[in-house]
Amino acid sequence: MLEGKRVLLVIGGGIAAYKCLELIRLIKKQGGAVRVILTKAGSEFVTPLSLASLSGDKVYEDLFSLTDETAMGHIELSRSADLVVVAPATADLMAKAANGLANDLASTTLLATDKAVLMVPAMNVRMWQHPATQRNHRRLLEDGVCFVGPDDGAMACGEFGPGRMAEPAAVLAAIVHHFLPADRPLAGQHVLITSGPTHEPLDPVRYIANRSSGKQGHAIARAAAVAGARVTLISGPVTVPDPQGVEVVHVETARQMLDAVEQALPADVAIFCAAVADWRVVNAGQEKIKKTVDGVPPLALVENPDILATVSQKKNGRPGLVIGFAAETETVIEHAKAKLARKGCDWIIANDVSPATGIMGGDFNSVHLVRASGTGSSPGVSEIESWPRMDKDAVARALVAEIVKTLDREGWV
Numbered sequence: 168m169l170e171g172k173r174v175l176l177v178i179g180g181g182i183a184a185y186k187c188l189e190l191i192r193l194i195k196k197q198g199g200a201v202r203v204i205l206t207k208a209g210s211e212f213v214t215p216l217s218l219a220s221l222s223g224d225k226v227y228e229d230l231f232s233l234t235d236e237t238a239m240g241h242i243e244l245s246r247s248a249d250l251v252v253v254a255p256a257t258a259d260l261m262a263k264a265a266n267g268l269a270n271d272l273a274s275t276t277l278l279a280t281d282k283a284v285l286m287v288p289a290m291n292v293r294m295w296q297h298p299a300t301q302r303n304h305r306r307l308l309e310d311g312v313c314f315v316g317p318d319d320g321a322m323a324c325g326e327f328g329p330g331r332m333a334e335p336a337a338v339l340a341a342i343v344h345h346f347l348p349a350d351r352p353l354a355g356q357h358v359l360i361t362s363g364p365t366h367e368p369l370d371p372v373r374y375i376a377n378r379s380s381g382k383q384g385h386a387i388a389r390a391a392a393v394a395g396a397r398v399t400l401i402s403g404p405v406t407v408p409d410p411q412g413v414e415v416v417h418v419e420t421a422r423q424m425l426d427a428v429e430q431a432l433p434a435d436v437a438i439f440c441a442a443v444a445d446w447r448v449v450n451a452g453q454e455k456i457k458k459t460v461d462g463v464p465p466l467a468l469v470e471n472p473d474i475l476a477t478v479s480q481k482k483n484g485r486p487g488l489v490i491g492f493a494a495e496t497e498t499v500i501e502h503a504k505a506k507l508a509r510k511g512c513d514w515i516i517a518n519d520v521s522p523a524t525g526i527m528g529g530d531f532n533s534v535h536l537v538r539a540s541g542t543g544s545s546p547g548v549s550e551i552e553s554w555p556r557m558d559k560d561a562v563a564r565a566l567v568a569e570i571v572k573t574l575d576r577e578g579w580v
């Protein structure tokens with residue numbers, strides 16, 4: 168999503184500077200380039216060596232450096248980027264930028280730049296709430312500076328409140344958002360996505376679950392939102408964060424997931440990526456099942472509703488494009504073809520989730536796209552495409568690109 172984009176990252180002297188190491192990794196993972204300016208105070212918290220190793224570029228620290236000035240002067244540095252990100256934006260850096268001070272490389276660069284500036288404040292809650300910082304914040308907003316955070320929460324200083332630096336994933340989302348193309352190909356489309364596992368209770372403290380992490384479904388939600396869609400993400404219990412710019416409905420069981428899907432319809436496109444439990448326990452206990460001398464309690468299972476089939480076979484209000492996922496451990500394509508015919512959906516994304524692949528819960532995926540001939544009806548399989556192994560964000564972007572192509576061809580957008 169950041170292919171060819173250059174980010175100039177100004178790192179100030181705050182305890183949260185360590186988060187920039189992860190931020191650089193995330194930007195590079197999206198194809199972006201990062202050049203770092205490190206303030207003197209910043210170098211007390213992170214080392215130039217770590218930053219240079221992760222960014223793959225020299226770290227700039229001094230305003231008065233003959234070698235830097237001849238190779239990449241401070242003015243050129245300020246202009247060479249597509250976006251300037253200040254993280255952590257300390258109270259001091261905000262004060263300097265709000266008042267036009269230019270007494271070190273970071274502040275001089277911020278004054279000299281003609282590019283958009285995104286600040287990620289991080290400081291003690293009282294420093295953030297001080298009238299001087301609030302005044303600087305307002306002034307910077309008036310000057311057109313964008314902000315991510317600060318977040319509320321426990322701070323390194325032991326206090327609680329606004330001042331925590333936004334998490335690297337949230338900063339990345341803001342950076343990606345800044346670079347969104349003006350023409351967003353899914354603008355005006357409602358995309359419904361399910362993600363993660365379901366938990367089926369045995370009693371109030373135990374449940375049946377599966378190993379789905381939600382990483383792939385959440386990545387698809389992110390990619391669809393970036394492409395301009397209105398996205399509803401119905402998520403089972405996961406530890407991955409909610410994607411930005413997406414309406415998220417949290418559920419636990421398969422039946423709750425179906426209810427949430429019904430509530431979210433109508434949709435133009437529905438993508439069922441969640442690993443929904445096929446069965447649940449009949450009469451799950453209201454109290455914790457006790458261990459007794461009588462041995463193991465008998466557990467009777469009953470089938471859960473089939474969300475993909477229910478939506479695919481709707482007579483009224485069926486989404487124009489219904490996509491299911493098939494997680495298999497053997498004869499992946501054969502099972503996917505059979506599933507496509509049985510459920511009546513338009514596409515199946517099939518993947519091999521046997522433990523050796525590391526796909527379930529991992530960051531990579533290797534999928535086959537199996538399409539029915541003719542969108543929305545025929546169960547005849549017309550095409551199978553096998554995509555190379557990619558990270559889950561790349562699979563998500565490729566899937567969204569396929570959807571855009573199809574909707575374009577069918578004249579929907």
Ligand SMILES: Cc1cc2nc3c(=O)[nH]c(=O)nc-3n(C[C@H](O)[C@H](O)[C@H](O)COP(=O)(O)O)c2cc1C
Nearest residue numbers: 179180181182206208209257258259260289290291
């Ligand atoms: C341990 C420690 C942690 C600090 N954390 C922060 C912080 O999170 N935010 C902040 O605004 N200042 C913080 N400061 C104060 C800044 O480091 C100080 O204001 C410095 O001059 C800022 O320099 P800069 O403009 O290069 O960011 C901290 C100082 C120390 C000693």
